[in-house]
Amino acid sequence: MAIPRLAFENISKVFPGVKALSDVSFDVAPGETHALLGENGAGKSTLLRILSGVFRASEGEVKVDGTAHQFRNPESARQAGIAMIHQELQQVPHLTVAQNMFLGHSLTRLGGIIIDRREQERRAAEALAMIDPSIDPSVPIRTLKVAQRQVVEIARALLDKATIIAMDEPTSSLTPSEFDRLVEIIERLAASGVSIIYVSHKMDEVFRVCQRATVMRDGKVVGVGVDLKATAPEDVIAMMVGRELLAEEHHSHITDAISVEIRNLTTHRIRDVSFDLHKGEVLSVAGLVGSGRTELLRAICGADRVTSGTVKVDGTMLTLSNPRAAIAAGIGLLPEERKREGIIPGRSVTSNMALPSMARFSRVGIINHRKLKRTAEDLMKRVNLRPFQLDRQIKLFSGGNQQKAIIARWLAAGSRILLFDEPTRGIDVGAKSEIYHLIEELAREGHSVIVVSSELPEVMRVSDRVLVMRDGRIVTELGRGQFSEETIVSHAVGTPDSRVGAA
Incomplete structure (x- = not known):
């Protein structure tokens, strides 16, 4: 048999009072994209920290191309050809994009005396060009949106020419088009022999990208070498959660009473936005990253300065000079980050x-x-x-x-008015189902909810209505009977067909 590119053999990890991993064994073939699945707390992140040298296993060993390793630190794992894309961004805000991409192994000249920033920026630009060439490697990384900073993390892994890349929720803030580019990159990497461990709570991604899966629950492997071409998504989810999920059908609780009236709202990022929000309604705002969705929520909750327009809550005009005024008016924000x-x-x-x-x-x-x-x-x-x-x-x-x-x-x-910005980003399928039902329960009790989400199935699952934004404006409103991924995307990107009947 061919030697696996990566093999976990009887890995256990014990923390004081907790056994986080118990006898975990599976392997990944050269050029394979292998899903590592399980709810939050299943042990996935602990296993990846052992692989990347952050933790040392209490028992067992990791083999790369048949050679056993006990990684002392992340640098020793990197030298063994392992790159890690973390769910939580590992970046220094005040450094440039290129400096972050070469963090810990800067390029130097004159015998190591001077950091070669020009060469770092050139190589960073080459890696970024594979995913998003619009990102300038010379700008501070804090100036980028979350999705762009996630792209930088992926490009950083490509720089190391690793033979094993572990991706922990790499697309948590990527748009569908950005994900499509990532799929192309993964396919090229796999074709060149690179093995990828892919961790995601998005089943549609997993089944599109990966060939096999290992499923974990409570620190143990409950499914190994699962053939994703021959296994239904619901069967994989059942292995992950060990229970039936709550029913996912939508129940509307919208009333005729208006709780929020927004007219001609304008900030530095949104322009002339107007809509009503009803009591008991779940209203979703869809659009591409940068379309103004997050900025709309920030304006409503007083976090961004409003230059013109009005916001009324229960008929009373608000002066949203700061978040405290919004909180006093009954508005609460669940932020994206x-x-x-x-x-x-x-x-x-x-x-x-x-x-x-x-x-x-x-x-x-x-x-x-x-x-x-x-x-x-x-x-x-x-x-x-x-x-x-x-x-x-x-x-x-x-x-x-x-x-x-x-x-x-x-x-x-x-x-009484709740603003959810990417409410299930980085959340497992079981918790995601619970969040959906909490949103529905809040609506049933008369709360008004606005949801911003990059996941179109989520938008269609929770919403009574959908507003689509593009370039800081609302371009259309869709009632529940008009929902489809194709319709929402066409309005979000501004295709010719979408302009017919646009609001």
Whole structure:
């Protein structure tokens, strides 16, 4: 038999009080794109950290082309031909794109005295040209959108000419066209003999990109070498979650009552946006990255300065000079970059929940801890926080459970208008189903919800209506009977057919 490009043999990993991995074994062939699947907490990220030299296995070994390795650090893994694209972006904001791509192994000249920035930018531009040539390698990376920074991470892996590339949620912020380019790159890499481990919660991606899959649950392998050409997606999901998911049909709770009226709203990124949001409605905003979707939510919640236009909530005109004014009006935002803008990582779940509403739990500056604990317990039960450890630092929870805690935050604050920006980015299929049902439950209770999502199946699953944005404007409105991926995309990109009847 041919020697596998990569083999995990009886890998176990024990942390104090927790066995994160138990006897994990599988292999990846040269030129194979192999899916590593499982819910958050299944052990995928721990296994990839062992592969990339961040952790050392408690037992077992990793073999590359038949040679056993115990990687001491990420650099030793890189030297063995392993590149890692992390779910959480590993970038230094104030450095340029090229400097980030060569972080840890800068190119130098004059005997290593001077960093050769020109050569770094030239090579970075070559790698970026394979994915997105519009990205300038000389600009600070903090100036890029999330999707563009994700592209930089992928290009950084291509620079190392690795024989094994592990991609942990590489497309969490990519548009469909950007994903199509990534598929082409993956196919070229595979044809050249590069092996790819592909971690994603998006089943359509997995079945398009990968040949086989290893499925994990609770730190163990529950399915190895699964032939994705001969296996149905629902069977793979059943292996992942070990239970039936809640039904996914849409139930509308929209009413005639208008909760939010937006007229001619304009900021530095959106222009002349007008629409109504009804009580009990789930309204989605679709469009390409850069179309103004996120900026629209930021304007409504007072995070971006409004230059003209009006926002009314329940008939009352708002002056959205800052987020505090929006919170007082009952508006809550679940931001796109959850880790950076949505949580204080080192604080507990309870503390994060109470951030905008601490006045409710205090009197003359003294916190009523009993009331705070009781409210946290009630709300975290409602959103099904797992594990149910309210004093635990929120950074130790999975992305899906962090998102549940942020939802609970706005329920604690009494928010009636909820703005969800990419609510399931980086979240596993089980938690994603729970988030959908929480959104529906909120609508049934009379909350008004706006959802921004790059996943068109998600948009069509949760929405009563869809607004499509392009170049900072709303170009059309689609009722539920008009939904299709093709229709939404055609309006988002501005094809000739989409302009007929556009709003």
